[in-house]
Amino acid sequence: MGEHILALSGGVGGAKLAAGLAQVLSPERLTIAVNTADDFEHLGLTICPDIDSVTYALAGLNDVQRGWGVADESWQAMEMLGRLGEADWFNLGDRDLAMHIARSWRLREGASLSDVTARLTNELGIAHRVVPMSDAPVRTQVLTGDGWMDFQRYFVAEQCEPALREIRFAGVSDAAPSEGFRQALDREDLAAIVICPSNPYLSVDPILALGGLREALADCRVPVIAVSPLVGGKSLKGPLSKLLDELGKPQGNAAIAEHYRGLLDHLVIDTSDGEQAEDLRCETLAVTVCDTVMRGPEDRARLARDVLAAAAATPG
Amino acid sequence: MGEHILALSGGVGGAKLAAGLAQVLSPERLTIAVNTADDFEHLGLTICPDIDSVTYALAGLNDVQRGWGVADESWQAMEMLGRLGEADWFNLGDRDLAMHIARSWRLREGASLSDVTARLTNELGIAHRVVPMSDAPVRTQVLTGDGWMDFQRYFVAEQCEPALREIRFAGVSDAAPSEGFRQALDREDLAAIVICPSNPYLSVDPILALGGLREALADCRVPVIAVSPLVGGKSLKGPLSKLLDELGKPQGNAAIAEHYRGLLDHLVIDTSDGEQAEDLRCETLAVTVCDTVMRGPEDRARLARDVLAAAAATPG
Numbered sequence: 001m002g003e004h005i006l007a008l009s010g011g012v013g014g015a016k017l018a019a020g021l022a023q024v025l026s027p028e029r030l031t032i033a034v035n036t037a038d039d040f041e042h043l044g045l046t047i048c049p050d051i052d053s054v055t056y057a058l059a060g061l062n063d064v065q066r067g068w069g070v071a072d073e074s075w076q077a078m079e080m081l082g083r084l085g086e087a088d089w090f091n092l093g094d095r096d097l098a099m100h101i102a103r104s105w106r107l108r109e110g111a112s113l114s115d116v117t118a119r120l121t122n123e124l125g126i127a128h129r130v131v132p133m134s135d136a137p138v139r140t141q142v143l144t145g146d147g148w149m150d151f152q153r154y155f156v157a158e159q160c161e162p163a164l165r166e167i168r169f170a171g172v173s174d175a176a177p178s179e180g181f182r183q184a185l186d187r188e189d190l191a192a193i194v195i196c197p198s199n200p201y202l203s204v205d206p207i208l209a210l211g212g213l214r215e216a217l218a219d220c221r222v223p224v225i226a227v228s229p230l231v232g233g234k235s236l237k238g239p240l241s242k243l244l245d246e247l248g249k250p251q252g253n254a255a256i257a258e259h260y261r262g263l264l265d266h267l268v269i270d271t272s273d274g275e276q277a278e279d280l281r282c283e284t285l286a287v288t289v290c291d292t293v294m295r296g297p298e299d300r301a302r303l304a305r306d307v308l309a310a311a312a313a314t315p316g
Numbered sequence: 317m318g319e320h321i322l323a324l325s326g327g328v329g330g331a332k333l334a335a336g337l338a339q340v341l342s343p344e345r346l347t348i349a350v351n352t353a354d355d356f357e358h359l360g361l362t363i364c365p366d367i368d369s370v371t372y373a374l375a376g377l378n379d380v381q382r383g384w385g386v387a388d389e390s391w392q393a394m395e396m397l398g399r400l401g402e403a404d405w406f407n408l409g410d411r412d413l414a415m416h417i418a419r420s421w422r423l424r425e426g427a428s429l430s431d432v433t434a435r436l437t438n439e440l441g442i443a444h445r446v447v448p449m450s451d452a453p454v455r456t457q458v459l460t461g462d463g464w465m466d467f468q469r470y471f472v473a474e475q476c477e478p479a480l481r482e483i484r485f486a487g488v489s490d491a492a493p494s495e496g497f498r499q500a501l502d503r504e505d506l507a508a509i510v511i512c513p514s515n516p517y518l519s520v521d522p523i524l525a526l527g528g529l530r531e532a533l534a535d536c537r538v539p540v541i542a543v544s545p546l547v548g549g550k551s552l553k554g555p556l557s558k559l560l561d562e563l564g565k566p567q568g569n570a571a572i573a574e575h576y577r578g579l580l581d582h583l584v585i586d587t588s589d590g591e592q593a594e595d596l597r598c599e600t601l602a603v604t605v606c607d608t609v610m611r612g613p614e615d616r617a618r619l620a621r622d623v624l625a626a627a628a629a630t631p632g
Contacts, residue, residue, distance in 0.1 A: 043417050043418070043421050044360075044417065044420055044421025044424055045417070045421075070396075072392075073392075074390055074392050074410065076388075076389075076390050076392070076409075076410035076411050076414075077393065077410045077411060077413045077414040077417070078414075079411075079414075080386075080410075080411045080413075080414030080415070081414040081417065081418060083414075083439065083440065084414060084415065084418045084436055084439045084440070085418075085435070085439040086414075086417075086418050093392075094390065094392035094393045094396075094410040094413075095392045095393060095395075095396045097393045097396075097410075097413065097417075098392075098393040098394075098395075098396030098397040098399075098400060098402075099396070099400065101359050101360065101361070101393070101397065101402075101413075102359070102397060102400045102401075102402050104360050105359050105360025105361075108360055119401070120400055123399065123400045123401040124399065124400070
């Protein structure tokens with residue numbers, strides 16, 4: 001087994017494992033490529049929820065109680081924006097706002113999202129590489145009974161209530177993987193690709209939809225290992241269970257295995273779903289059962305170690 | 317005497333009298349035209365310090381203790397911006413930030429500063445008209461030993477320490493008065509023009525430097541009345557006294573009278589400077605002595621009434 005690990009991550013759940021990997025791997029041994037299809041423009045700011053979740057988790061700034069955003073957050077600007085008649089459906093904390101402001105003005109000055117992300121993570125003392133999946137804008141849109149809507153409107157304003165019929169990633173056909181992502185994929189010393197426990201349809205699919213990415217992973221000489229976002233058949237956060245229903249997918253890890261078929265070599269599922277292991281396991285898919293719930297830094301590091309050990313035991 | 321009053325205002329001191337005028341005049345009787353030459357672009361936001369001071373004062377949101385910004389302010393975004401390596405020389409409160417965000421995205425979408433100002437003041441329940449002096453960008457720059465620098469850098473970052481040799485208003489030759497300002501000037505029922513107690517060189521001069529404005533005021537059929545920003549020979553806030561020295565001007569209200577010569581009909585000076593009244597008074601300049609220090613809403617309203625009474629007794 002070589003030296004470098006490439007992790008693909010969405011927001012909250014993915015960010016936790018990304019932070020765990022950063023705890024157990026030195027900076028030169030890890031690249032975290034993050035979904036940017038949840039990004040959106042709001043009140044003149046470019047907001048990148050998944051990059052922010054990963055950044056806050058790695059910097060130890062994430063709010064553990066609330067499960068998203070920055071710890072010790074306040075909401076004074078938001079309250080005032082409401083008084084000024086501005087849109088208030090997307091909660092912007094005062095500390096979080098600083099990130100959006102710092103990012104937005106630099107993007108507007110012409111910096112790439114990769115440059116801005118490197119700068120901001122570096123300023124927060126993060127030594128590991130956090131790279132956007134792409135520097136080109138990709139925007140998730142969902143088809144509901146009300147027609148196509150932007151992801152954040154569905155996810156935050158509508159709280160995932162409208163039944164979802166279809167998902168598309170606007171702009172993805174023109175979006176290439178970012179240079180940092182591509183470089184990690186091409187490394188001679190790449191040892192494994194870890195798909196973090198993020199929503200396969202909403203958080204990982206946009207990454208796989210980048211030109212040639214799914215094929216590159218399927219043909220990859222190193223093992224691709226995914227941690228299922230399901231625990232006891234349900235997602236701990238987010239709309240995954242509801243979404244499996246609405247998209248007509250099987251419930252449980254069968255859906256995850258099916259979704260990643262052809263590119264996945266190893267699936268890590270939670271102990272609470274252990275009885276599914278035998279049905280999932282096949283010639284081309286190894287299955288590891290362990291505790292995947294990450295309550296704090298110790299859990300994150302333990303799961304990261306379990307995943308790396310499982311990857312090391314997997315042929316590519 | 318007709319019905320309408322046009323007030324010209326800069327920041328803090330001017331904003332207090334503007335608020336006093338709004339206390340004693342119904343909305344249809346007052347237009348407040350505000351200096352915009354202190355405006356600047358910072359971290360991708362368009363910040364209009366004088367419009368904000370006037371807005372906060374009229375909405376009752378101004379911080380009385382600190383003397384600037386919003387009451388009950390917090391500084392979480394600013395602290396985080398510092399951690400992110402962003403410029404921290406200009407203090408941005410969390411509540412204040414909401415104003416800059418709301419303004420900036422609408423300007424970027426193509427709204428005029430007049431439209432945005434009308435909207436934001438209206439949302440905060442301000443019924444009186446607050447108009448920018450111009451919709452075109454005008455930017456004060458000052459010449460110091462280090463060359464020309466932008467006003468906010470001199471005023472905030474350098475705390476007015478470099479000796480000031482010259483002041484210029486970049487962009488003013490291409491800037492017309494805003495439509496709301498022009499309309500107030502042209503009103504048939506205009507009764508007086510009140511120059512609020514703001515710095516004549518830094519806050520009022522940019523307004524007078526707009527094409528034809530100084531001449532329009534000089535030829536005006538209605539009285540032009542100014543409240544001196546000096547109290548006991550000094551400015552209560554800001555660099556005016558230091559600036560009179562550096563520009564080689566006389567100290568005291570003689571400098572104010574000289575500066576507005578040819579357009580001013582009436583000068584209101586503070587009781588503490590009452591002994592200057594006789595020297596200032598001449599055929600073309602009436603002088604009123606009264607208490608011009610505004611400690612709270614009662615003082616503001618009283619001074620507003622004194623000024624309006626003085627104006628009513630002045631020929632144009």
